[in-house]
Amino acid sequence: MRRWGMAALAVLLMAGCGPAEKKDDGAKPVDTGSAATGKKLTVGLMPKLTGISFFNATDKGGKEAGEALGIDYVYDGPAAGTDTIEKQSQLVGTWMARKFDAIAIAPNDPEAIAPALTKARSRGVKVVAWDADAKKEARDFFVTQCTPESIAKSLMDVMAEAIGPEGSYIIITGTLTASNQNIWMAEMEKYRQAKYPKMKNLSPTPISPGEDKAKATQMAADALKTYPGVKGIFAITSVALPGAAEALRKSGTGGKVFLTGLATPSDMREYVKDGTVKKFVLWSPVDLGYLAVSAAAALAKGELKPGATEFKAGRIGTVKVVGDQIILGDPLVFDKDNIDKFDF
Amino acid sequence: MIRRLLRSREAILLLVLIALFAVLAVKVEGFFDAYNLLERTRYWVAPGLLAAAMTFVIATGGIDLSVASVLALCGIVMGMRRRDAGWPMPAAAGAALAAGLAAGAANGAVISRIQVPPLVVTLATMSLFRGAAMGLSQAKAIGDFPPGFLWLGQGSLCKVPGTGANPADLPVPLVILLAVYALAWALMHRSWVGRFTELIGENETAARFAAIDVRRLKFALYASVGLLCGFAALLHTAIYATAKADTAAGMELEAITCVVVGGTRISGGHASIVGTLLGLAILGILRFGLEMAGVSSQNIIILVGIVLVATAIINERLGRSAVR
Structure with a gap:
């Protein structure tokens, strides 16, 4: 009886890993690239929390940038109702362990995320904060929607x-x-x-x-x-x-x-x-996600360096860089005449 | 000998842990890396400490839902003593421990003196302490702790030998966690504390007839749990470099989960500290492994839930077939 139970648990655990591997194979063919010289970059986009339409829209932009740049793009973050601050720190640790080249994160707390980000940076991961800033020492650039x-x-x-x-x-x-x-x-x-x-x-x-x-x-x-x-x-x-x-x-x-x-x-x-x-x-959250992923990738490639005054971000065009802040642009005003033109 | 070993729940949990570890190590790229695994254990420390405390509570047939709230409150008390009252760090840390002890004693007093069921009392104080933390801090985060204090959570004792060119660090909080578990093990399984605790959970009336001062023991138990929550608050605050009123949300359930997975009977009477530690490791490894495999956070919650239901069923069957 006991051994039977144990076997059942073991099977369940492995079954639990089943879908994981499939996703792994599909979303992350990075293992082949990491050894080669033409290394494919992996960039992660982490929202404050998943499953709300604002951040879903940033995911859309991030994916678009990922495709345009030919990089591997991963989007994940705390599910609503969980402890978002702790989850973000843990996920940064996991992404560091998965050897992501750059992380673009919208921190829930600028201080609490700092230890995890600092550790990731010390292991060579480039960090861009977006939407909300992290402690200055914990990230390379801050992508801000608008001033x-x-x-x-x-x-x-x-x-x-x-x-x-x-x-x-x-x-x-x-x-x-x-x-x-x-x-x-x-x-x-x-x-x-x-x-x-x-x-x-x-x-x-x-x-x-x-x-x-x-x-x-x-x-x-x-x-x-x-x-x-x-x-x-x-x-x-x-x-x-x-x-x-x-x-x-x-x-x-x-x-x-x-x-x-x-x-x-x-x-x-x-x-x-x-x-x-x-x-x-x-502002357009789609563009914000697009810019955050573009900046993170450029940082990892060494194309974006401290001291830059402007940054060319694919279809968005050239945006201003002031100090360590990358600025998306001016906000939009929505009313009943123009709201149907936007699908995020 | 092997048959006897296999009969113990801890051995089964250990086998599950090893099997899980082996599967993840083979199947998930980058999982089997000492540096990353050890870094991850920092996040197990606070729930692990709460789970150690919870094992004693559940052994008496009680429950303490307020542990995470007490942790948050203690962090806030410490942060505010330091930031607003200008106390030196050790004194502020002492204030956190005192706050934890006081909160636990409040739980213990109502439970043991007024004889209100622990579930009801701690359900109430869970909101009360969380609310107090929110009110005191105005829901604002408190940071700027000194480096010496942050070392408790973020520092490393030494490099782990034999972990290759990029050697792994031995996290300070992990060492503290294991030390606490060693102490808890000695208390639970090698001293009168554990015997009395389990006896209360098994049969409170019998315990009373055996001349055990059940009330006093329960009071002391819940007070100690509060103190340990205060201690967990120190490490938790150091790990995140921040004290925040809404931190550790749901951590009480995480602690209870570790205890139950570890084979401690939820109705009391039988406890296993080693089991709780194994439960903590199994849950932690499972979550980390799934994250490493790129499973989205939402799906991880579902998968972990399925594993827990399976474990509960197996535990139940084991409990029934065991000769007691």
């Missing part, structure tokens, strides 16, 4: 145009530790003081539902009650904006309160079509 100033400017201009230069607003973010959101909010405040000194931010500590749409809906609904006179809401993550839009639609306050922020057109299409949200802002 924080340009994002802040677009958001504030859209808001001021809708609620007037004396309106009051609140901000919904993701987690309070998300470094990019924090920088954007700081820039928004700076730009407000310079350009719209009479506008008022009613939530100096932003509302933070985390990366959870249902929670964003609930907290936005609560906020409408907490701040009855509020004219505008910024929801500055791709999860918070559709979440907040859902709250406005349910309460029927879409006409009274102006909601804008950052999210993908595919998540916002229905809310824009029914008029709950008039305008929102985003």
Whole structure:
């Protein structure tokens, strides 16, 4: 009986490895290339979490870049609902062990990912941070969607145009530790003081539902009650904006309160079509994934070096490099007239 | 002799581990590499410490769902003592241990004095301690720990001899983990602590009639578990160089999984520290191997789940056929 049980477990374990090998053979013919001189590069693209449309779109761009460059491209990251910070560190270790040439990562925490990235770099892996930055010493370059100033400017201009230069607003973010959101909010405040000194931010500590749409809906609904006179809401993550839009639609306050922020057109299409949200802002996540993978590959090939002032990224064209930041460009403003042109 | 060995659950787990290791080493390119394997073990340390503590709790027929929350809280306490109160690192680390002990004692007091079932108590304190960590830190990460402290998590004792041109490092936290397991083994299997613990789990009334102060022992047990969580928080914080309120989410379940896979009876009465360690290694190796094979993270969760169900079934059958 016992041996029978053991055999069953062993079989199961091996069965568990079955699909693994198949994937291995398909996705990673790197073992043949690594010995040869014309080594095929392997580049990994790691999102903050998998399975949400923003990062799915970056995967699309990354894959496109991988094909254009003729490199092996791998996309993986923490599944929603798991401990994303720890999972990212472990996956970096695995990618280092798999001898990836370069890793492009959107870190959930700039400090916590640093030990794993530093170790990978010490073993010769090139590292590009994208979407959110890692500690400077832990990566070679940071691929930023747009400068924080340009994002802040677009958001504030859209808001001021809708609620007037004396309106009051609140901000919904993701987690309070998300470094990019924090920088954007700081820039928004700076730009407000310079350009719209009479506008008022009613939530100096932003509302933070985390990366959870249902929670964003609930907290936005609560906020409408907490701040009855509020004219505008910024929801500055791709999860918070559709979440907040859902709250406005349910309460029927879409006409009274102006909601804008950052999210993908595919998540916002229905809310824009029914008029709950008039305008929102985003860069192209497809291009962001494309640029991150291109930069990581160029770094591994030695084509992109510190001190560069511009970088040629395939179909995107030439982008600016400022210090150790590679900048995608200015954000786009979406409304009901142009939203159907974008399929991410 | 061999028959007898095969009858022990630890031997079977060891065989499973070896078989798993062999399969992965042959089938997955790059898996069999001492440097990478040893580096990976750093991530097993915190769940491993919680699992060691959990083995004792489950041996009494109890459970402690709050361990990961206590770990997060202790990390935050340590980070804030250092950053905001300006305490030197050793004192801040001491504060983390004290916080862990206090949290564990709170669990223990309610469980042993007011006789509320451990599942209910620790389910509540799981939220309570996590909430406290969130509130104290305003959900912000705390970093900037000194290098000497980070060495505990990221440092290496020495190169491992015989691991080739690119020698593997012996991770400091792995050595600490194994030392804790040696201590736990001695306590569980070579001292009165283990005997009494298992007796409480087997038959609490009988334990009481045997003049064991069950209440005091339980209180001390849950308090010690808290202390060990505080200790795990030191290593965990050092490994990630960050203290964060939402860290180690779900790690309590990971710890329970290791214990159960290791053959400790979930209803109490029989425990195996070696089994827990083997459970930790099996789960860790399996996850790492699948990752190395390029299986996506979502599919790994499913595959690991299937293996756990299989293990649970086998464990159940073994338990039934064993003569007790």
